[in-house]
Structure formats: C-alpha cells, structure tokens
Amino acid sequence: MEQSDTIVACATPWGRAAIGVVRLSGSGVAQVLGEVCPRRAGMPPARRAVLVQLRDSGGIFDEGLLSWMPGPGSYTGEDSAEISCHGNPLLVERLLAACVAAGCRVALPGEFTRRAHSHGRLDLIRAEAVLQAIEARSPGGLELASRALRGELGGWLEAQRQELLAIGAELEARLDFPDQLELLLDGSPGLQDDDLLVARILRAQGVLAAAAATHRRARVQVQGARVALLGPVNAGKSSLFNALLGRRRALVSAQPGTTRDVLEASVELCGLPVLLMDTAGENLAPEELERAGIELRDELLAEVDLLVVVLPAHQLARREVAALAARTRAHPRVLVGNHADRDGACFSLGGLPLIPTCALDGQGLDALRGAIAQALVGEEPGESAAVIASQRQHELLLAASQRLEQARLALVGEAGVAVAAEELLAALTRLGEVSGGGVRDEVLDALFERFCIGK
Ligand SMILES: Nc1nc2c(ncn2[C@@H]2O[C@H](COP(=O)(O)OP(=O)(O)OP(=O)(O)O)[C@@H](O)[C@H]2O)c(=O)[nH]1
Ligand SMILES: [Mg+2]
Incomplete structure (x- = not known):
C-alpha cells in the first residue's frame, strides 16, 4: 500500500439507490477529474457541488455532482473529491473503472480515514469514533460516537495526561533533589508531602479505572x-x-x-x-x-x-x-x-x-x-466523565491505571521514588497511545481494516 497513490472507492452501499457516491483522494485527483469529468472552465470552485458529465473511453455515460476539496483542508488532508452519480451499480462500476483508467488505485478498507490520521487531521480517538458512528446499533451508541467526534473524549484524556504530568514533575523533584526536599517543600507551595502525592495518584488511578469500566456497556451499545x-x-x-x-x-x-x-x-x-x-x-x-x-x-x-x-x-x-x-x-x-x-x-x-x-x-x-x-x-459502572466503547482504548486505560497502582505501591513501599517515576512514565505512554502517540503500524493496520471500503 503506497501512501502516495491516488485512491478511489465507492462510499455508498452497493445496490440500486437514488445516488452512488465515489470518493477520491491523493495528489493526482485534479488530473483524474480532468479526464473523468473535464470542464471547459477548468477546476471547479472548492467545496461547492457542480454538475458535470462523466466520461470514459466510450464517451459520456452519466452526469453527476462533483465536489472538489483541495488539501490540506479536506477530510484526508489531501486533494480530494466526491462524485455523486446515479445510483445504479453498473454506473458506479463504470465510474470507478474510469477513475482507475485515469490513474487511481482502488482504496483499501478504512484507507481514507487512515490517511486523515497520518496527515494529522484525526487522532485515533476520533478515527475510532468515525467507525463507531457507522457501526452503532442504538441511539445510545450513536451519542457516544458523536461525543467522541466532537472531541469530548480527547479533551478528557488530555486533562488526565496533564494530571499525570504534574504528578510526574513532583516525583522527578523528589528524585533530583532528595536532600533538599525539606527545603523545597518549605519554599515551594507546588510541592506536596508524600501522603498528598499518594492520594493524588490514587485519585488519578480511580478516574482511569472508572472510565475503563464503562467499556462493557458502551461496547454493547455500539456493536449490539x-x-x-x-x-x-x-x-x-x-x-x-x-x-x-x-x-x-x-x-x-x-x-x-x-x-x-x-x-x-x-x-x-x-x-x-x-x-x-x-x-x-x-x-x-x-x-x-x-x-x-x-x-x-x-x-x-x-x-x-x-x-x-x-x-x-x-x-x-x-x-x-x-x-x-x-x-x-x-x-x-x-x-x-x-x-x-x-x-x-x-x-x-x-x-x-x-x-x-x-x-x-x-x-x-x-x-x-x-x-x-x-x-x-454487568453492574452499572460508577460515575465517569468518559465513556469508552473501543476495546483498544479500554485496554490502554486499564493498563495505565494498573501502572499508576504500581507507582503508588512503589511510593508507599520499599521500591521508592525512582520505580514510582518509571511506572508513572509507563502510564503516560499508555495514555498517549489512546489518541495515537507511538502506536505501531500493525495496530493501525488492524484498526483500519475494520472500516468499510470508501471510509
Ligand atoms: N402453560 C404454559 N404453556 C407454555 C408456556 N410457554 C410455552 N407454552 C406452550 O408450550 C408449547 C411449546 O411452546 P414452544 O414455544 O413452541 O416451545 P419451543 O421450546 O419453541 O419448542 P421447540 O421449537 O419444539 O423446541 C406450546 O403449546 C406453548 O403454547 C408457559 O409458560 N406456560
Ligand atoms: Mg420453538
């Protein structure tokens, strides 16, 4: 799979319908449009639907509405277009073939959204929310997807990350200035005593664990x-x-x-x-x-x-x-x-x-x-500001909360501050992966494979 290819796919279900929508993305879109739906006036105005005639080597075969969305302000972050033709599979097939003849490759499942992610247009939380919005089998599931798409889940996650960073700074201070801690504690109102720090870790861990526990209900709401x-x-x-x-x-x-x-x-x-x-x-x-x-x-x-x-x-x-x-x-x-x-x-x-x-x-x-x-x-989960429908996010939050638990135990036990700081760092890494930081390609492959072609 080449990221530089110009891709094409049908974005509507296969079958007879009022319209069929074909989507294109990549640096070659303008050239493909020049062949498949050429206009005397050149490229149409951006983000406006214009009526075009669709043609291939056999001549004009249909007319449709073209929306041209140049990058980087498009869904994928690349030059993109959508063509709505009449909803007959024979016409959609012919339009796809015309695009391929003009230089496109047929897209893989989820490839448009994957490109959006790799161009920084969507973090993984919102990419998964797109999938949930398509898959949801109940109004409750749709609501979850919509809230994540609007960035609520991302915002909540960032707040947790900031809290862990603050706790991390406290731990680092204890590591860097062990002898002067008394002095620092006196002089700096930001630094708290160990009991307060332990309580703070416990609270952060509880928040992550409560969010992870919403997963069973949320998953059924989305997937049925x-x-x-x-x-x-x-x-x-x-x-x-x-x-x-x-x-x-x-x-x-x-x-x-x-x-x-x-x-x-x-x-x-x-x-x-x-x-x-x-x-x-x-x-x-x-x-x-x-x-x-x-x-x-x-x-x-x-x-x-x-x-x-x-x-x-x-x-x-x-x-x-x-x-x-x-x-x-x-x-x-x-x-x-x-x-x-x-x-x-x-x-x-x-x-x-x-x-x-x-x-x-x-x-x-x-x-x-x-x-x-x-x-x-299971039991109704307790109060949580975040609801997690994705298995991947659930596992990461659970892992992060377990690392925090280890950090807390290290701080109150023998292991000490250095181990606590390490565990905290590991929790932060897990949290970062929820929105896509440092996620391996295989994980991305598995995630986007679950999308339909054309999304
Ligand atoms: N009195 C009484 N009769 C019931 C009850 N439930 C079902 N029946 C009757 O039991 C008979 C079998 O009901 P079904 O629902 O066909 O049973 P089933 O388990 O689907 O049977 P199979 O498809 O043959 O395996 C019918 O005559 C029903 O009217 C109940 O709660 N009380
Ligand atoms: Mg029966």
Whole structure:
C-alpha cells in the first residue's frame, strides 16, 4: 500500500439507490477529474457541488455532482473529491473503472480515514469514533460516537495526561533533589508531602479505572449483542422469543421439534440493542430433520455473547435438562424456568436459581430482560466523565491505571521514588497511545481494516 497513490472507492452501499457516491483522494485527483469529468472552465470552485458529465473511453455515460476539496483542508488532508452519480451499480462500476483508467488505485478498507490520521487531521480517538458512528446499533451508541467526534473524549484524556504530568514533575523533584526536599517543600507551595502525592495518584488511578469500566456497556451499545435462546424441545423458547419481541415471529406448537431453522430478530432490552435468536430444541432422540436443526444451532453457539437456557420448570427431571445444564456450563448464560404457571414448577437446578417465567401471560419477562442486560454488561459502572466503547482504548486505560497502582505501591513501599517515576512514565505512554502517540503500524493496520471500503 503506497501512501502516495491516488485512491478511489465507492462510499455508498452497493445496490440500486437514488445516488452512488465515489470518493477520491491523493495528489493526482485534479488530473483524474480532468479526464473523468473535464470542464471547459477548468477546476471547479472548492467545496461547492457542480454538475458535470462523466466520461470514459466510450464517451459520456452519466452526469453527476462533483465536489472538489483541495488539501490540506479536506477530510484526508489531501486533494480530494466526491462524485455523486446515479445510483445504479453498473454506473458506479463504470465510474470507478474510469477513475482507475485515469490513474487511481482502488482504496483499501478504512484507507481514507487512515490517511486523515497520518496527515494529522484525526487522532485515533476520533478515527475510532468515525467507525463507531457507522457501526452503532442504538441511539445510545450513536451519542457516544458523536461525543467522541466532537472531541469530548480527547479533551478528557488530555486533562488526565496533564494530571499525570504534574504528578510526574513532583516525583522527578523528589528524585533530583532528595536532600533538599525539606527545603523545597518549605519554599515551594507546588510541592506536596508524600501522603498528598499518594492520594493524588490514587485519585488519578480511580478516574482511569472508572472510565475503563464503562467499556462493557458502551461496547454493547455500539456493536449490539447476540443472544440465543436454547433449551429442551417444548420448553417454550419460541413462545418466549415472541414475548420478548412483542410480536408473533416464530411458530409455536405443542408438538416437540417445531423450530428447526435459527430465527433472528432485533430487539432492544433495557436500552441495549440485541440480536435475539430462537433455536431448535434439545431432543435426546431427534429425527433426521431435527438433528440437522440441532447441528445448525450448535454451530451458532460459539458466536453468541449470551445463552438464555430455557428449561421447563414443571419437568426439570427430564434428561435433556441435565444434559443442557452440563453442556452450557462454560458459556455466559442466564437460566430460565418457563411454564411457571404449571403445577410442580420448580425454580432451582442443582442449587442454581432459575428465573421464573410464563410465556403465556408474560410473568417474569421484565426480570428476564433485566437478567439478560445484567449478564451482558454487568453492574452499572460508577460515575465517569468518559465513556469508552473501543476495546483498544479500554485496554490502554486499564493498563495505565494498573501502572499508576504500581507507582503508588512503589511510593508507599520499599521500591521508592525512582520505580514510582518509571511506572508513572509507563502510564503516560499508555495514555498517549489512546489518541495515537507511538502506536505501531500493525495496530493501525488492524484498526483500519475494520472500516468499510470508501471510509
Ligand atoms: N402453560 C404454559 N404453556 C407454555 C408456556 N410457554 C410455552 N407454552 C406452550 O408450550 C408449547 C411449546 O411452546 P414452544 O414455544 O413452541 O416451545 P419451543 O421450546 O419453541 O419448542 P421447540 O421449537 O419444539 O423446541 C406450546 O403449546 C406453548 O403454547 C408457559 O409458560 N406456560
Ligand atoms: Mg420453538
């Protein structure tokens, strides 16, 4: 991948639509435009849409709107352009081919945003926020992305960095002037005694740890979670699936083995976007078709974030129940005792509590929704001014807070000021990496690969 290439990509989804948008970036854009949509008047005014005719070696094939955005004030920091043509994939394809014939290379996923980052137009926090804005599956996730894009997260991070720098200066002073510290402490109101410094490190560490702890909920808000209902045949999985969705999506019947294919539907549970899946029931002696359904279900289980194991509360002695309880032990799961309205219903299995539900009258559904949300995101995190949706940022903040903890322990223990100063420096480095300082190329590769082509 050459940074100097002029790149082109379609920035809208593939398919028929009102328009299709093709994006270009790089030093050769003006020349490419001169071939693909030449104007007698030369280059159009910057950042204004003008009507142009699109042409290739076969002649004029469409007309569209061209926006010319010369660097360095563009998204990528390079000369850039966007051409909106009519939204037929054949036309978009032809426009892309015309740009390639005029000297462009087709862009890699995320390459426009990566260029924006390498030209200093976007730090990594905002580049990741762009990705979140595209990926977000809930209004809450969009809000997080928008706040990070507006620089709130970056501002918060900078404030933490300044605080660590100030703590670092205090540590350095203790290292540089160990003998004169008494004197310095007396003479300089900026220098505090060790207890205050330790408290200050503890506070900074708590702030970083609290921000890192917001990650589980934020990640689900942005990416959504996959939750599968499974259980013995006739336990009422499809009935619960319908009840949670609030509409009749799955077939329900008293005949065991009703569900065979995996059914999926999106639903919001306690404000979290969830892809809910209904699956074929566990049956110890399945007929062939049912067995195929069970295989399909088992393939899927590796990919889900949470299992809702639906058990018939009035028939917990069934062999399928014990088999399922054992088989799902290692998965994150919520155990449900459905058919709570039946005689003999029991809500404990081998000492584990079951959430009582009745899919017919909706009893226990709110408790089930709450238990699913709780299992997905854990306890509500405590107050934090920053919310972290990116796994990468989460790990860095956690690492920084752990380094601060080490710094504090060094200061109160045997290790001493020099070790504390080293740990503090390491925490600062981690913090710097959040916005992109000193981040290795492989990390950038992995990050931008997750973008779509054309972004
Ligand atoms: N009394 C009572 N009946 C229920 C309850 N939930 C489901 N049923 C009934 O149990 C039967 C089986 O329900 P389904 O939802 O199809 O069960 P399933 O687990 O999806 O079954 P398979 O797809 O065959 O694995 C139907 O007749 C439902 O009406 C409940 O909570 N109480
Ligand atoms: Mg079913």
